[in-house]
Amino acid sequence: MxxxxxxGFRADLIVEDKVIxxxxxxxxxxxxxxxxxxxxxxxxxxxxxxVLNFGQGLMKDGIQRVVCGLED
Numbered sequence: 778m779x780x781x782x783x784x785g786f787r788a789d790l791i792v793e794d795k796v797i798x799x800x801x802x803x804x805x806x807x808x809x810x811x812x813x814x815x816x817x818x819x820x821x822x823x824x825x826x827x828v829l830n831f832g833q834g835l836m837k838d839g840i841q842r843v844v845c846g847l848e849d
Contacts, residue, residue, distance in 0.1 A: 786817055797826040801839075806830050811843050818845035 790798035799814045806828060814826045824846050830839030 788817055797823050799828045802831045804832050806841060811841055814843045815845055
């Protein structure tokens with residue numbers, strides 16, 4: 778049917794099997810962080826995730842929402 782991987786990824790935090798949180802501490806987020814989280818969402822069939830970057834001056838500037846499969 779398909780290949781089974783022993784370990785596909787390690788999410789930083791999964792909340793109630795509904796939200797994946799990816800933690801970063803960099804000056805500025807790049808597109809790779811959101812793409813990585815999007816892949817995690819697809820693999821787990823979780824629809825919502827957030828990248829939290831603690832390297833920003835203000836925490837509110839370091840939050841990025843990523844969705845997979847949510848309707849508009």
